[in-house]
Amino acid sequence: MDDFIAARSQMALSLGFHIVFSCVGMVMPFMMAIAHYKYLKTEKEIYKGLTKAWSKGVAILFATGAVSGTMLSFELGLLFPKFMEHAGPIFGMPFSLEGTAFFIEAIALGFFLYGWEKFNKWFHWICGVIVGISGLSSGILVVAANAWMNSPSGFDYINGEYLNIDPIKAMFNAAWFSQALHMTIAAFCATGFAVAGLHAYLILKNKNIEFHKKAFKISATMAVIAALLMPLSGDISAKDVAKRQPIKLAAMEAHFKTEESAPFILGGIVDQKNEKVNYAIKIPGVLSFLVHSDFNKEVKGLNEFPRDEWPPVSIVHYAFQIMITFGMLMMGIAIVYLFAKFFKKEWMEKKWMFRLFVCATPFGYIALEAGWTVTEVGRQPWIIYGVMRTIDAVTPMPGIQYSFYIFTAVFVSLSIILVFLMNRQIQMVAKLYDPNDPDYNPKKY
Template sequence: MDDFLAARLQMAFSLGFHIVFACIGMVMPFFMSVAHFYWLKTKKVVYKDVTKAWSKGVAIFFATGAVSGTVLSFELGLLWPTFMEHAGPIFGMPFSLEGTAFFIEAIALGFYLYGWDKLNKWFHWFTGVVVGISGLLSGILVVAANAWMNSPAGFDFVDGKYINIDPIKAMFNEAWFSQALHMSVAAFVSTGFAVAGVHAVMILRGKNVLFHSKAFKIAAVFGTVAACLQPISGDISAKDVAHRQPAKLAAMEAHFHTERNAPLIIGGIPDTANKKVDYAIKIPGLLSFMTTGDFNGEVKGLDVIPKEDHPPVAVTHYAFQVMVGLGVAMVLIALLYFLALYKKKQWLKSRWLLKLFVIATPMGFIALEAGWTVTEVGRQPWIINGVMRTSDAVTPMPGIAYSFYLFTAVYISLAIIVSLLLYRQITMVGKLYDSTSKLPKN
């Protein structure tokens, strides 16, 4: 394995782990705060038990997110020193502000975890809300830095030098809103379905049914509402990518030829040698409409982009198809759940509906990883789109492959430990509030 590939794999592996921890850490505090609010308003002990159980999960993911995020910041300097040398002064502001948000989050979490029966009850609840808001802001600020890599702004590049630097313009670049919106909604979708799925498993097993039913409903509502909003944010992102990064859009859709009335491609196997897609379902004109608002609008293909600037088409296309396919599946589950809530209440205790959520447990995070693959791989061969190539930014230090093996081992160990802690927490949780309520066997 050469050092360039090892550096890219290490960054991808680290980010792939961190994004899961970060998204759960961003979203779970909101679940926790809703359960806490119900406890304050209803005085039903089950909601207090749910709140305390979830607060322990928030603490676990806060710690693991902090560790994995710190590692990523070191990796930027270790693996991509040329990139950081030039880009650091330009997009450093969102990282600095993210540090401030993280600091506030840590303080608020400390108040929340140790404030039971010591603080004013509403102030205590408010500190939990602050944990969620500051965590969400942290995620948005980091995404703003990534968006800058896709849509560089806030500087002039003249004779190989970066001049006239404007950090505010860099942070609020053209891509930041669409990426931040899409990423934030994705965090709620993935975490909502994952948490709901875990509680659905416990309900199906007949363990502490009332406790897990209350927890399931809160998570399921968050996840399903977000799932229905995700196509809207996805449409905004697709239009933005079509405008700024036509090569990425062409790779996402395996769109080899510039044309009007461009079809939307569903599935298929890209054949880059012959510039075609085999076994695909094509819907005429839909890609043109989705990107330009006109069924006869022109969509740029890879044929107008220099070959050396082509992203890896197959990886980008497959990742995009996985993301969209799983997103559609979760929207369908969401619609069934809404129908159950408002029209078919008997479905809410049916085993088949719970089993759908169990099946959907990993869907959100798989879609999340696929989406980040599209974002990062689709930008290649650029680390700063149109300005700096990834190959020019990598460290000249030898032996990166060994660093990759070491970091991979650390992250796998971290994942195993976190999984064991969560399993222990889930199996023990709710024992203080047991219920004899059972589900029908049909």
């Protein structure tokens, strides 16, 4: 493994690991706040127990995310120093504000965890809401920084120098809204399905059914709403990419030749050498419609761009297909759930309904990881789109592969510890809130 591939692999691993905890930090506090609100309005101990259970899970995942996020920020400067040297002064503002949001989130979470019976009940609830708002803000600010890499603005690039820097314009670049919207909805969808799937599994195992049904209802509702909104944000995002990064869109669809009434490609095996996709299902005109809202409009193909600016077409196309596939599966489950809720209420208690959500537990995060692969790999060979190539930004220091191996070991260790802690937490909740258990005492938790 050469140093360039090692540097990219390390960043990919770090980002792929951290994004899970970022999404949890953006979403779980809102579930926690909903359960807490229900407790305050109904005074039912089961909602208090659910709030405490979720808040402790948030604390564990927050700590893990803080570690991986800190590592990620250091890696960016160490692995790509040329990038940070020039880009830091331009897009540093969202990173600085993200740090502020992170500290507010940490303080509010501390107040919430240790504020039971000590604060005014509504102030205590507001602390939980602030955790959610701060986590959501952190995610959006980081996405704004990433969006700048896809749509650089707020500076003039003259003779190799970055002049007339405007950090506000850089932060609110042309891509930030579409990326932030799509990422936010994806986070709610992924986390909602993951949490709903976990509680559905425990319901099927007859583990304190009432407790887990309350949790399932909150998380499943959030997941279903987000899943139905995903195609809308995806359409906005795709149209934005088509306008700003037509080469990325062409790679997503493995669309090699410019043509009118361009087909939307489903599946297939990419043959980049011969510039075709084998065994694919092609739906005529649909890609033209998705890009231009016109079935007959022309869509640029990869043949319009220099070969040395093509991203790895196979990776981008397969990742896009994975994202679309799992997104459609989640939308299908959401439609079934809503149909059951309004027209077939007896389905809501059927085991097959809970099994659907158990199967869907990882769907959102698979789609999320695939989506970020499309975003990051689809921008290659640029680290700053159209301005700086990734290979020109990487550190000249040798031995990066050893750093990659060390960081991989750290992330594997963190994953093992996390699984152990979360498993213990789930078992503790199941035990303390199971009325059939001899140690049942919800006020003890």
